[in-house]
Amino acid sequence: KEMTGIQPAIVQKAPDKNATNSIFLTLKTPVDTLGEEGYTLKVQPERVVLAAKTPNGLFLGTQTIRQLLPAQPTTSPVTLPALEVVDKPRFSWRGMHLDVARHFFPVEFVKRYIDYLAMHKMNTFHWHLTEDQGWRIEIKKYPKLTQVGGWRDGTLIGHYSKQPHQFSTERHGGFYTQEQIKEVVKYAQDRYITVVPEIEMPGHALAALTAYPELSCTGGPFEVEKKWGVFDDVFCAGNEKTFTFLEDIMTEVMALFPSKIVHIGGDESPKTRWEKCPKCQKRIKDQGLKDEHELQSYFIQRMEKFMNARGRTIIGWDEILEGGLAPNAYVMSWRGTEGGIAAAKQKHYVVMTPGSHVYFDHYQGEPGLEPIAIGGLTTLEKVYSFEPIPSVLSADEKKYILGAQANVWTEYIPTTQQVEYMIFPRMSALSEVLWTPVARKDWNDFQNRMQQQYRRYATMGVNYAKSTFNVKQQIKVDP
Numbered sequence: 001k002e003m004t005g006i007q008p009a010i011v012q013k014a015p016d017k018n019a020t021n022s023i024f025l026t027l028k029t030p031v032d033t034l035g036e037e038g039y040t041l042k043v044q045p046e047r048v049v050l051a052a053k054t055p056n057g058l059f060l061g062t063q064t065i066r067q068l069l070p071a072q073p074t075t076s077p078v079t080l081p082a083l084e085v086v087d088k089p090r091f092s093w094r095g096m097h098l099d100v101a102r103h104f105f106p107v108e109f110v111k112r113y114i115d116y117l118a119m120h121k122m123n124t125f126h127w128h129l130t131e132d133q134g135w136r137i138e139i140k141k142y143p144k145l146t147q148v149g150g151w152r153d154g155t156l157i158g159h160y161s162k163q164p165h166q167f168s169t170e171r172h173g174g175f176y177t178q179e180q181i182k183e184v185v186k187y188a189q190d191r192y193i194t195v196v197p198e199i200e201m202p203g204h205a206l207a208a209l210t211a212y213p214e215l216s217c218t219g220g221p222f223e224v225e226k227k228w229g230v231f232d233d234v235f236c237a238g239n240e241k242t243f244t245f246l247e248d249i250m251t252e253v254m255a256l257f258p259s260k261i262v263h264i265g266g267d268e269s270p271k272t273r274w275e276k277c278p279k280c281q282k283r284i285k286d287q288g289l290k291d292e293h294e295l296q297s298y299f300i301q302r303m304e305k306f307m308n309a310r311g312r313t314i315i316g317w318d319e320i321l322e323g324g325l326a327p328n329a330y331v332m333s334w335r336g337t338e339g340g341i342a343a344a345k346q347k348h349y350v351v352m353t354p355g356s357h358v359y360f361d362h363y364q365g366e367p368g369l370e371p372i373a374i375g376g377l378t379t380l381e382k383v384y385s386f387e388p389i390p391s392v393l394s395a396d397e398k399k400y401i402l403g404a405q406a407n408v409w410t411e412y413i414p415t416t417q418q419v420e421y422m423i424f425p426r427m428s429a430l431s432e433v434l435w436t437p438v439a440r441k442d443w444n445d446f447q448n449r450m451q452q453q454y455r456r457y458a459t460m461g462v463n464y465a466k467s468t469f470n471v472k473q474q475i476k477v478d479p
């Protein structure tokens with residue numbers, strides 16, 4: 001739609017360097033310090049010249065050209081403003097997460113989500129594939145994971161805090177076949193986006209345990225969870241079969257996802273079952289571990305060893321710090337920034353995702369006026385104000401902060417339209433946090449530029465929130 005009025009012509013050989021009224025994409029190192037993702041862009045009266053060291057840089061520069069085009073379809077000739085841009089990202093991890101387990105979303109939407117990342121110059125898609133409420137990735141060796149774990153017989157109605165709980169009786173679920181996963185990975189690759197898969201362990205695993213209850217401490221039976229929260233039944237850390245199972249799964253996962261980094265979860269894993277389980281207690285004794293926290297650390301370290309031996313690095317939620325960090329693990333800091341700070345001090349790489357600034361499942365407008373959300377209030381301005389690098393770190397420690405991402409947990413986000421509502425416009429604020437040097441950030445200027453961005457969303461047919469300025473009677477209501 002945006003290209004209306006432009007006739008694209010791709011010239012692969014011997015381009016006429018003097019051609020006018022053309023857009024040139026040139027592979028060369030325009031400026032030494034621009035790195036792998038940087039680019040320069042010149043809009044001159046005669047022609048547009050985009051130059052980058054890599055095709056990735058050209059792709060990112062192309063997103064800037066798109067931003068220069070009219071936000072709405074037009075049949076008039078398109079004129080770009082004359083300008084010169086020298087640009088590169090501030091952070092190397094610029095991400096968005098999507099929980100497809102609490103609610104399942106079709107492949108077509110996952111691809112659209114990847115397009116949203118691309119237009120915001122983001123490069124990492126964190127795909128949260130397994131949960132208590134559903135297992136969403138086909139594993140050939142364990143078909144029951146999706147046959148049984150992919151479906152639940154109902155879902156909590158309304159907010160969790162509203163008692164007594166009520167449930168719909170509608171079956172909810174679905175999963176991605178390995179062919180579909182490959183399709184998504186390729187789609188992302190074509191847009192220079194890495195897909196980081198997440199397989200949760202040892203907690204948030206009820207869907208898997210429903211399918212294979214013998215891998216729990218009690219033996220079950222279980223059911224794929226219908227409500228939200230943290231549940232006591234987790235993978236048994238004393239059972240060798242648990243590790244064989246998870247290693248087999250990871251072998252299939254690694255074959256599907258080329259990403260060097262693989263997410264192993266690690267958050268919110270209660271120790272109640274492990275405390276009573278003879279196998280887990282025996283493991284603690286045999287390994288000379290101090291307690292159940294060290295048992296969790298043993299669990300993660302064992303998985304890390306398996307992954308490292310196959311050339312992969314693990315990342316986990318900040319709970320993996322408890323009981324001792326696995327030697328090469330990256331940490332995703334979600335319970336504030338403390339975990340990230342502790343990890344960086346131990347010279348581990350960190351991705352910042354604090355609930356205070358980048359949980360896009362929180363409210364963004366006046367809670368009483370918004371569709372039901374999990375809670376919290378993370379306004380557009382709050383997202384924009386986010387600084388991923390904690391000032392308490394030394395210059396050397398700061399290098400361990402790779403970047404940040406927003407997390408989109410979907411307990412209260414049942415539809416693709418609602419996903420869009422929760423990410424737009426906050427994703428635009430986050431993209432500036434991740435790309436722009438601090439000195440160039442300006443909230444007032446951003447708000448003005450957003451007016452054009454809202455028109456762009458509208459043209460794209462995106463269901464964006466118009467309420468983000470409507471907090472405590474603040475400024476504009478409907479952009």
Ligand code: NAG
Nearest residue numbers: 267268317334359361374409410
């Ligand atoms: C946390 C859980 C997540 C949940 C979310 C809701 C993490 C790492 N863990 O309780 O499963 O969906 O918050 O905001 O965020």
